[in-house]
Amino acid sequence: MASRGAPSSPPPEAGRDLLSPEQRLDWLRLIRTENVGPRTFRVLINQYGGAAAALEALPTLARRGGRLVPPQVPSRADAEAEMAGLARMGGRLVALGEADYPAALRALDDAPPLIAVRGRAELLRRPKVAMVGARNASAAGRSFAARLARDLGADGWVVVSGLARGIDAAAHEASLETGTVGVFAGGLTRPYPPENLKLIETIAERGVLVSEMPLGWEPRARDFPRRNRLVSGLSLGVVVVEAAERSGSLITARLAGEQGREVFAVPGSPLDPRAGGTNRLLKQGATLVTEAGDVTSVLAPMIGREPDGSGALAAPDALSPPPAPGDDVRGRVLELLSPVPTPVDDLIRLSGASAAEVQIILLELELAGRLDRPGTGRVALR
Template identity: 55%
Template sequence: MIQALSDAQRRDWLRLARTENVGPVTFDQLIGRFGDAGRALAALPDLARRGGRMAGLKVATDAQVDQELADGAALGAQLICACEPQFPQALAALDPPPPLIWARGRIDLLDKPAVAVVGARVASAAGQRFARGLAAELGQAGLVVISGLARGIDGAAHEGALPTGTVAVLGGGVDDIYPAEHAGLYARVVEDGCVVSESEPGRAAVARDFPRRNRIIAGLSRAVVVVEAELRSGSLITARLAAEQGREVLAVPGSPLDPRARGTNDLIRQGAALCEGAEDVLRAIEGLRGFREPERTYRGAPGLDPDDALRERVAALLSPTPVSRDEIVRATGAPAPAVFAALVELSLAGRADLLPGGMVTQA
């Protein structure tokens, strides 16, 4: 399934990715079912109608695609689709990968061995010093350091790794500099590192964008190191996603008197490796010889049209509580490809949410 796309195919890929209710799981299923984005786009209205949608599905227009491509080109950014050879190998191994990314800067860094260093925005001076020094040592050991360009630990990690290579993953577009005081740091990352985003250029990040950003941070990395984090922290979401993706998770211990240590200490309590320096990180990833080249085969089923009865049986089994798609298959007793096709139609109709990791909920 690795293929270079023509300009027309890339436009179709982008239109499908920007279509309402088409997330990474639905996108993956549609490509598998129809073979390419153009045929999937042609089938969308009928699929959404069969899933129970009354109003028309909002599909990105040619004008919107033209604008996004022009905005990316003006920044010197590159659009990379998940099926293309340039797509980062580690990210392609996710189930499913993001359909596409925009990248600005040294794209070659995306396929080098990498470690994420993340943590609290309101970080202590000691925590920032540790993150900066850890990133510098990891860079000297040949690793790219990945983080989210946020205040505190993220910014310190980028600073430490700038001389050797760092990647900033953003929730907004590749030009969305947040916080504003990181404008200088952002410019240096673009010059000497790489900035990556799943969002369209010009988009300002909103709350729902950060879990997707965190998934990419974890997906690009062989290990995630959390330096400081409170118990309800986005850094802990990154750590959880990393564990789900089979990455190593490490945490820096801290004083029980500091709320910023509660999250990291709890990670260690749950089985994360303790990190006191770069040696601990290198030891944790020593057995990882790199990621096997993924087959990038899409998981849909060509030509399957579930009937109305099966589709409604599947819909009735859904609830706000996430359940695996395999559980839905077992409950219906129907062939898995037919159930997956029904879930895609329900997703397009806004009646189901297909989540990474094979989970599904009622929308």
């Protein structure tokens, strides 16, 4: 088959691991701490210069935010046990900024600071496209997904999907020879769904498995949208093959749009409910796909031009702990907050506080369990 602008793999990045073994343990303990998500992790590292200093500051920050009991922090032994368990199954942790950390994923403002990787990690450096769709896919949908995945793989693309039944499984199986990435909703020792266990083990041998969750984490309903953001975030574009009007695949498509990824959709019969979502995506401006060339012609020019990350992490131990804001500043910021998502820039402007002071106050509230970050640059009281 003739190649349609087959991408070449980017050269490996030079240099050693970003973190020392001690720093990697501290990063793992911090991201596994109660009320610390990827955005909060980034702010903590940039405010305190390293995970060790941030861990030391957590009890004081949470107390100032109104919490009487400090957040639960995994012990060093817990972190060592997770890393040892991952190593026993042939996996390892890759940190944000390290050579095997995917460039496209690094650009997200909620990029996980650590990802657990099992399998051929070098696939994460190659250009990737996601394929998602219905779990109860039709025979025609599965057949087309497989053909599309094979053709994309033959053109040099690694196929990313979420290991679900139906379209996901068809895409993974068809791209085993050329490169596939399976993204877990739970930990790597909690494969889901159980009927895809054989496929998952095959991907571990011939492709690569990725998770941001603790090793033994049992996936819950709210973990699947988190997984979906990784499926789209790893990729330059997302192809939706079959999706009903309320399909989880449409969540992936929405997240892809918010992340600046290209969205593609395969048209279907108006009489088939499984095509309702994909046909709506086409009405909303998604690129129509009937062959691999429809995808590669859009994505090939983007290779090597992945956006930079939304903010670099501070060098470990590079900063002094920031001073605590005064009660008057804290009061002005609290007065402006509400359950309605508010841009952080508005809090800075209207409160008259510095950006650093506002960030510290938001950290205090988040670690106390009183604040949500519903989107880029916005915060809301719980």
